[in-house]
Amino acid sequence: xxxxxxxxxxxxxxKVRLMMAFLKLSYDRELIEFYPSKKHKSLEFLEINPLGxxxxxxxxxxxxxxxxxxLIYLAQKYDSQNNWYPSEKPSLVAEISEWLFxxxxxxxxxxxxxxxxxxxxxxxxxxxxxKKAHDQFRIFDEHLYFNExxxxxxxxxxxxxxxxxxxxxPYIILSEExxxxxxNYPAVRRWCDRFKRIPNFIVMSxxxxxxxxxxxxxxxxxxxxxxxx
Amino acid sequence: MHAEICEDTVILNQWHPISSTDDLKNxxxxxxxxxxxxxxxxxxxxxKYFVWKSxxxxxxxxxxxxxxxxxxxxxGTPPTDLFSFPEFYEIDRRNVATxxxxxxxxxxxxxxxxxxxxxxxxxxxxxxxxxxxxxxxxYDVSICETNDEILATKCQFYQPQAAVISSKGAEVDxxxxxxxxxxAILYKSSPVDKKRQDAIIIFVQPVSQEIVRAHTxxxxxxxxxxxxxxxxxxxxxxxxxxxxxENQFPKKLPLDSRAETPIRADxxxxxxxxxxxxxxxxxGVIPSEDNNLFEVM
Ligand SMILES: [Fe+2]
Numbered sequence: 001x002x003x004x005x006x007x008x009x010x011x012x013x014x015k016v017r018l019m020m021a022f023l024k025l026s027y028d029r030e031l032i033e034f035y036p037s038k039k040h041k042s043l044e045f046l047e048i049n050p051l052g053x054x055x056x057x058x059x060x061x062x063x064x065x066x067x068x069x070x071l072i073y074l075a076q077k078y079d080s081q082n083n084w085y086p087s088e089k090p091s092l093v094a095e096i097s098e099w100l101f102x103x104x105x106x107x108x109x110x111x112x113x114x115x116x117x118x119x120x121x122x123x124x125x126x127x128x129x130x131k132k133a134h135d136q137f138r139i140f141d142e143h144l145y146f147n148e149x150x151x152x153x154x155x156x157x158x159x160x161x162x163x164x165x166x167x168x169x170p171y172i173i174l175s176e177e178x179x180x181x182x183x184n185y186p187a188v189r190r191w192c193d194r195f196k197r198i199p200n201f202i203v204m205s206x207x208x209x210x211x212x213x214x215x216x217x218x219x220x221x222x223x224x225x226x227x228x229x
Numbered sequence: 230m231h232a233e234i235c236e237d238t239v240i241l242n243q244w245h246p247i248s249s250t251d252d253l254k255n256x257x258x259x260x261x262x263x264x265x266x267x268x269x270x271x272x273x274x275x276x277k278y279f280v281w282k283s284x285x286x287x288x289x290x291x292x293x294x295x296x297x298x299x300x301x302x303x304x305g306t307p308p309t310d311l312f313s314f315p316e317f318y319e320i321d322r323r324n325v326a327t328x329x330x331x332x333x334x335x336x337x338x339x340x341x342x343x344x345x346x347x348x349x350x351x352x353x354x355x356x357x358x359x360x361x362x363x364x365x366x367x368y369d370v371s372i373c374e375t376n377d378e379i380l381a382t383k384c385q386f387y388q389p390q391a392a393v394i395s396s397k398g399a400e401v402d403x404x405x406x407x408x409x410x411x412x413a414i415l416y417k418s419s420p421v422d423k424k425r426q427d428a429i430i431i432f433v434q435p436v437s438q439e440i441v442r443a444h445t446x447x448x449x450x451x452x453x454x455x456x457x458x459x460x461x462x463x464x465x466x467x468x469x470x471x472x473x474x475e476n477q478f479p480k481k482l483p484l485d486s487r488a489e490t491p492i493r494a495d496x497x498x499x500x501x502x503x504x505x506x507x508x509x510x511x512x513g514v515i516p517s518e519d520n521n522l523f524e525v526m
Contacts, residue, residue: 033457033465036252036328086339118331118471122441177471179333205468209350 002027005048005056007034011111011170012067013055014204015103018166019071021202023078035119068100071163083160095156096164102136103167109133110171113178119157126179131178140172148187153194161198168193173207235264237512241305243410244431246444247280248300249326262436264304264512298326298446299432312378312408315414316428316448325456327445327463329434334474335513336433336441337482337505338412341429342474343413344405344497346386355389357400362387368403370500378408379504381497392427393462394453395420402426407501410434410510416482419450427451431464438513439480443467484510485517 004020006013006029020027033039033053039063041052049056049065056063057070059077064070085094107195113129115121144155155164173192175182182188196210203209235241243404247261247268258271260283266473267283278295280302296303297317300423317324332339342348346365349358368384384403391401404416404426411433416426427449445463484506506517 008461009468031457031461033461037460107349116331117333120329120331176475204464206472208472 001060003030003058004028005032005045005058005125006031007032007040007054008205009094011114011174011204012034012053012107014170014207015067015166016055016057016070016074017202017204018169019084019163020168021200022084022198023074024200025074025078038115058217068104068163068167071166073099075163083158084163084166085160086162092156092158092162096162099155099164100167102140103164103171105169106133106136106168109136110175110180113165113180114171114174115178117178130180131165132177133178135177135187136207137172137175137182137188140168141187144187153191161195164193165191170204175208187195233319235266235304235512237510238305239326239510240264240410240435240506240512242303242307243305244294244301244303244307245411246299246301246434249298249329249444249446250295250300251298251326252329253278253300253459260440261434262437262440263302265437266304268302270300270302288517291425292383297432298324299444312376312412314408314414314428314430316426319399321450321452322448323451323456323459325447325449325459327447327460328467329442329444330467330471331436332441332443332471332474333439333480334441334477335439335481336435337501337514338474338480339431339441339443340407340413340476341435341482341498341501342470343415344381344407344501345495346384348402348473349386352473353466356466357388357391358386359389368496370497372500372504376408379497379500380407381405381500391417392420392449392451394451405497407504410505410508421450425450435513479515481513481515483515483517485515 002025004016004027006017020206032045034054039045040054046052048063051065053065055067055070056065057073064073072085076087078204079085081089098133109132112124113126113133116124116126147154152158154161155168156162169192172188193210201209241264245263246330247263247270248259253259253272258269260267260269260270268280270278270280272278278293278300280291280293291304292307294311296311297314301311316322328514333334350360350363362447366385369382371380382404384405386401386403387398388401389398391399399420402418406414408414413431415429417429419425421428429445430446430448432444434444436442445467447459447463451459484501484502505514
């Protein structure tokens, strides 16, 4: 049986919940209160993860302790289609890895700014985090734009979303809670909207489902590209 | 950051919540922001609290009050008494501080969102509301002259999961009280005891005109749920409200209620805006220019 050590408002935990939803896996949740009681730093939890970080996944006796590592594990083990982590395609695996590290870097910028604004992590230099986040978002936006141009709707060169998309989504979509606007990143906004339309997508507190599908003029061209017409 | 120091006596003379006593248990000293002023709070070995402006080298003590699970202070001359909240002292109640959250929005907008039932099905889908039960039915709003507080009564809403202990959906009765410009209490039918009501509180601490610390808490009849589950339930709800709040524009609350389209769900918010207007509040709001608005509804 799968068991997730989970906290609703954590973007890293949300990555794992998303993966489980996309793969239609059932699992138990053990809720660890990150805020305000900092239960992830309790002695009890440190025995499960000495790093004092969420999420942790247990697959029977096997423990995995990092959101990105959990995504790899779940996709490898449970995705019969092999689309989320196509391990037989070295170039795609390399590309995915690159963006998993990018996703991890977002915890030091977008996620940190959110912790500062919403949860009083006052020792965080929030202006620096926001500036760095904008640097990352600009690069991400450009990358997504060029992918769209080449007919790839996702982060990696695949017609299917991969675990890189899952890993990047939470702290991109939650950025406004840290005062980081996405108004200047249209390709990022289009990607977020596509991501929300993946079958079995679920939300977390602070994230809303996609609105009714609409194709405005300036994006109609884009969708033609995506449909390969 | 003293460029924009607060000069509004209406808000300076209020009692403001600065921390739950729960949070203070683990700290000898904390600092927080109130009306753009950094505040230090220290606890001595007898558990007594002392609060002063952090920049004040003489440490002139500010008034304090411990009430309803929170430490309150004031930068002006506060009234002797804080509003009443008798349910807090009922012996079989669970009083749980469910957490304080930073929100980039004015205090007025935060209170107004708390009063609005119209957003339940769309924002708290599957918990505090769900389609097709989207209609806000007629309810009453009055200003209680003796206590100077706003009361919204006879509110009703269908809720799939009204509280952490609820096992099925129910038509829930609501009463809202706004006994303080930045505090509101809602009473809703208890899933456990039909004759009584759970109370949910929001006490807002204005950090600046457009940033708040929202202190949330519950005062409920529930001898089964763990504190942790009660907190996590409320955190999930508040996490859903946060982006809705932060996406409001302007961030200050416009007191001219005609500035935004009124719908029936806004009846209590119109009363709230007028009430603030009559008090002459200018901090965190866009004051109304039309004095005729003060007339009876
Ligand atoms: Fe809400």
